[in-house]
Structure formats: C-alpha cells, structure tokens
Amino acid sequence: MQNFIKKVSFFLFSSSSNTDRNTSKRTIISRKKHGISRKQIDKHALDVLYGLKRAGYDAYLVGGAVRDLMLGIEPKDFDVVTNAEPEQVKQIFKKRCRLIGRRFRLAHVGYGRNIVEVATFRGDGEGEKKISRKQLNNTRATDDTGKLLRDNVYGTINEDIWRRDFTVNSLYYNIKDFSIIDYAGAEEDIKKGQLRLIGDPKTRYREDPVRMIRAIRFAAKLGFDIEQKTKDPIYEMGSLLKNVSHARMFEEVLKLFHSGFAVEVFEKLRQFGLFKYIFPQTHHLLSLEEQGFPRMLVIEALKSTDQRIQAGKSVNPSFLFAAMLWEPMKQRMEQHLAEDFTHQDALYAAANDVIREQIIATSIPKRFTAQMREIWSLQFRLPKNNGVKSQKLQVHRRFRAAYDFLGVRVLAGETELKELFDWWTVYQQKNPLEQVAYANNLQQDKYPKKTNLGRNPYRKRRDDSEE
Ligand code: ATP
Numbered sequence: 001m002q003n004f005i006k007k008v009s010f011f012l013f014s015s016s017s018n019t020d021r022n023t024s025k026r027t028i029i030s031r032k033k034h035g036i037s038r039k040q041i042d043k044h045a046l047d048v049l050y051g052l053k054r055a056g057y058d059a060y061l062v063g064g065a066v067r068d069l070m071l072g073i074e075p076k077d078f079d080v081v082t083n084a085e086p087e088q089v090k091q092i093f094k095k096r097c098r099l100i101g102r103r104f105r106l107a108h109v110g111y112g113r114n115i116v117e118v119a120t121f122r123g124d125g126e127g128e129k130k131i132s133r134k135q136l137n138n139t140r141a142t143d144d145t146g147k148l149l150r151d152n153v154y155g156t157i158n159e160d161i162w163r164r165d166f167t168v169n170s171l172y173y174n175i176k177d178f179s180i181i182d183y184a185g186a187e188e189d190i191k192k193g194q195l196r197l198i199g200d201p202k203t204r205y206r207e208d209p210v211r212m213i214r215a216i217r218f219a220a221k222l223g224f225d226i227e228q229k230t231k232d233p234i235y236e237m238g239s240l241l242k243n244v245s246h247a248r249m250f251e252e253v254l255k256l257f258h259s260g261f262a263v264e265v266f267e268k269l270r271q272f273g274l275f276k277y278i279f280p281q282t283h284h285l286l287s288l289e290e291q292g293f294p295r296m297l298v299i300e301a302l303k304s305t306d307q308r309i310q311a312g313k314s315v316n317p318s319f320l321f322a323a324m325l326w327e328p329m330k331q332r333m334e335q336h337l338a339e340d341f342t343h344q345d346a347l348y349a350a351a352n353d354v355i356r357e358q359i360i361a362t363s364i365p366k367r368f369t370a371q372m373r374e375i376w377s378l379q380f381r382l383p384k385n386n387g388v389k390s391q392k393l394q395v396h397r398r399f400r401a402a403y404d405f406l407g408v409r410v411l412a413g414e415t416e417l418k419e420l421f422d423w424w425t426v427y428q429q430k431n432p433l434e435q436v437a438y439a440n441n442l443q444q445d446k447y448p449k450k451t452n453l454g455r456n457p458y459r460k461r462r463d464d465s466e467e
C-alpha cells in the first residue's frame with residue numbers, strides 16, 4: 001500500500017513539476033509522431049535553419065511557430081534559435097543580417113520585407129558554458145524588483161528552455177532530424193489546452209511583468225485555460241506593469257488588441273485587473289458606468305478590429321487608441337466647454353489632456369497621436385456634409401478611419417447618428433458627379449439652411465470660426 005502511495009505521489013509530483021529543471025524529463029517527439037511537414041514552415045525560416053546547419057551550428061525553430069503548427073494554426077512568425085552567437089550569424093548571412101537590441105541581442109535575417117528572427121540560446125551562467133563573474137555582470141542584470149534589465153548570457157539549449165515563458169512556447173523543432181524536443185511537458189499541456197509558466201510564476205512575473213499580459217493574449221488566442229498556479233499571482237502582481245518601459249507597453253498593447261481576439265483579451269484583462277494599468281482613464285470611466293455607453297463603444301471598436309483582422313484587412317493603432325480614449329476625451333471636452341472654451345479649443349485641450357495621461361501607461365508615437373486627433377476632430381465635421389464640404393471631407397486623409405469610427409459609434413448605441421452614417425455610406429458609392437448632386441440636394445431640399453445635423457451637440461455658443 002505504502003509503495004502504491006509512493007508511486008502515485010511520484011507520478012503526481014513528476015507530472016506537475018515538469019517545469020522544474022531539476023526533475024524535468026527531456027522528451028523527443030519524432031517526425032512521424034508530430035506530423036509537422038517542412039511544407040508548413042516558412043521558406044525563409046527554412047533557409048535560415050539550413051544556413052546555420054551548413055555552417056556547423058545547431059538550429060531550431062522555436063516558440064509560437066512550433067506551438068501553432070502542433071495546434072494546426074498557421075503561425076504568425078517563425079523564430080529561430082541557435083548556438084551561433086549574433087556575430088557568427090552575421091558572418092553566415094552577411095548583408096541579409098542585422099544585429100539589433102540591447103536588452104536582448106538578436107539577429108534579424110531579412111528576405112525583402114520578411115524577417116526571420118534568430119536568437120542565440122540564453123543561459124544563466126550556471127550551465128555548461130563557463131562565464132566569468134565580470135562578464136555575467138555585463139550581460140545579465142535585474143533591478144531591485146527582480147526585473148530583468150539585460151539578458152545576454154549565452155548558453156545551451158538545456159539552459160535556454162528555462163528562460164522561456166510558457167511550456168507550450170518551449171518546443172524546439174530540430175532541423176537536423178526534424179524531431180521536436182519537449183523539456184517541460186508542453187505536448188501534454190497542448191493536449192490539455194493549458195497555459196503553464198515555466199518555473200516559479202511569481203519570480204517569472206517579477207523578472208518580466210509583460211508575461212502576465214502574454215498569458216492573457218495566449219489564453220484568448222489559443223482558447224486555453226491558465227493553470228491555477230500561473231493564474232493566481234496575476235491578480236496581485238498587476239501593478240508591476242507600471243515598471244515596464246512605456247514603449248514596450250505600447251508594442252504589447254498592439255499585440256493584445258491586434259491579435260484578432262481583442263474582445264476576449266479585453267474581457268480577460270478586466271477580469272484579471274490588468275486593464276487599469278494599460279488604459280487607466282478608460283478603466284476609470286468603465287468602473288463608473290459598467291453597463292453603459294463607454295463599454296459598448298470599446299467593445300464595438302474591438303469587434304470591428306477583430307473582424308478586419310480576420311478578413312485580412314489592415315488595422316491602425318490610432319483607431320484603437322482613439323476608440324479607447326474617446327469617452328475620456330469627450331468628458332474632458334465637456335469640462336473645457338463648461339469653462340467657456342470654444343469648441344475647437346476644448347477639443348484640442350481635451351485631446352492634450354487624455355494623451356498626456358495615457359502616455360504615463362503606454363507611449364503613443366507622435367504620428368499616431370496626430371491621427372487620433374484627426375479622427376476625433378472629424379467626428380464633429382462629418383455632420384457638416386452640405387455641398388462642397390462633403391467633397392473636402394471625403395478627400396481628408398483620415399476620412400475612412402473617421403467614417404469607420406462613426407459606424408462604431410452607431411453600433412455602440414448612438415442611433416441618432418445612423419442617418420448621417422448611412423448618408424456617408426451612400427455618398428461614397430456614387431461617382432463624383434452624382435456626389436455633387438447628392439450633397440447639394442441635401443443642402444437644398446432636405447436640410448435647408450438650418451440643419452440640425454450639422455450642429456455640434458457640445459457647442460454652447462455659436463462658433464463660426466471652426467474648420
Ligand atoms: P506569437 O504567436 O505572438 O508570435 P510567440 O510565442 O511566438 O507568439 P513571440 O513574442 O514571437 O511569441 O516570442 C517567441 C518566443 O520567445 C516565445 O514563444 C517564448 O518562448 C519566448 N519569449 C517571448 N517573450 C518572452 C518573455 N517575455 N519571457 C520569456 N520568454 C519569452
């Protein structure tokens with residue numbers, strides 16, 4: 001009996017502690033068993049893998065690409081990992097290769113517009129490769145919260161695996177024999193549909209708080225559950241996101257909301273209490289009006305983003321940020337109008353206010369803030385669709401985004417804008433001559449002189465200076 005208990009507890013222990021490097025077992029999944037063929041792998045990634053192999057290095061396809069191929073999903077990008085150091089990768093691929101990154105040094109091998117990212121195995125300095133203490137200090141560093149500042153200690157595959165985030169992201173496809181190496185029980189987690197952090201979750205989140213956001217993104221994208229021990233610390237560690245560089249946070253926001261699963265990502269971020277660290281002002285309004293308008297606008301904007309991505313259409317960060325910050329911006333605008341600002345000044349000041357506050361959480365590159373302002377400002381100009389004005393608006397470089405934004409507002413409940421939105425839909429379907437007649441008709445017949453459509457609901461005083 002005692003033996004039986006021992007056996008069972010050993011089984012339970014060993015199956016749940018695969019992410020512990022001392023007890024993990026390396027499993028090789030043969031070509032025959034995993035069924036992934038080279039035809040499914042991007043030809044440039046294959047070229048890089050073969051190039052490294054020919055030069056005598058080990059080379060593996062790693063991370064999301066192997067995970068997605070195992071799941072039958074088309075990978076977004078193909079990452080390669082090797083024992084060649086970045087400079088050696090440069091020697092092989094010469095002009096094709098560019099070395100990038102300080103925090104995490106990488107090689108980019110370019111084929112026209114396509115880039116294959118090549119990383120060198122990361123180590124911890126404790127593995128087989130001896131590294132002097134001085135060199136270690138130069139290459140790997142954490143701050144007093146445990147956050148990794150640099151991670152440029154090179155190592156072996158046996159070390160690299162433990163630096164990866166989730167088990168399902170730690171599969172290595174070996175170009176030498178087309179097998180897949182699984183150290184951390186990834187195959188089992190894929191079968192279970194489970195996201196599990198490698199190592200001690202709290203330490204791993206402290207090292208890099210972005211892993212909390214990545215957990216949300218992968219859970220939404222893959223439809224996986226987050227394993228309990230991986231999930232629990234997120235509720236209490238969210239505030240560490242404040243320490244992440246704002247530029248990186250901006251990139252992560254795009255990955256989150258341009259994943260094709262933005263609605264689900266949004267719900268999960270809220271559920272785990274992380275949304276407030278990404279869009280604090282939107283979070284504040286959402287908490288005031290849980291059932292109301294702002295939530296609907298955000299959801300409709302995210303739905304529309306998901307639909308565009310699934311249809312293979314382009315998406316623009318400024319649309320996303322304009323939608324997320326529309327309600328906070330409108331609220332600020334009302335305050336400024338109450339302070340007797342002109343409409344245009346109120347809009348300008350409100351946009352400044354919300355952007356200034358947002359960049360405390362995530363940066364927004366200048367070109368996008370300029371576009372956000374245009375989308376917002378056009379919301380007040382689209383109702384002025386009389387005569388030649390419509391022509392001017394239609395050729396505005398942000399017209400299309402502003403028109404889509406108007407559509408989202410209609411879907412989110414501003415039904416009084418439906419007539420205006422439909423007007424613009426019809427207008428765009430006409431040829432230029434018909435457009436003139438259509439826009440003039442509007443002016444002469446339907447809305448003679450005093451049209452209410454053109455009036456700005458926020459304007460308290462007459463302000464003819466606008467436009
Ligand atoms: P996607 O489908 O979004 O490309 P991915 O898993 O490939 O997902 P990437 O950001 O492309 O994600 O990263 C490639 C791999 O690098 C990951 O699969 C993971 O193994 C590792 N990785 C990336 N970011 C981190 C991180 N913050 N901490 C630890 N490992 C990471």
Ligand code: MG
Pocket residue numbers: 063064065076077078079
């Ligand atoms: Mg990837």
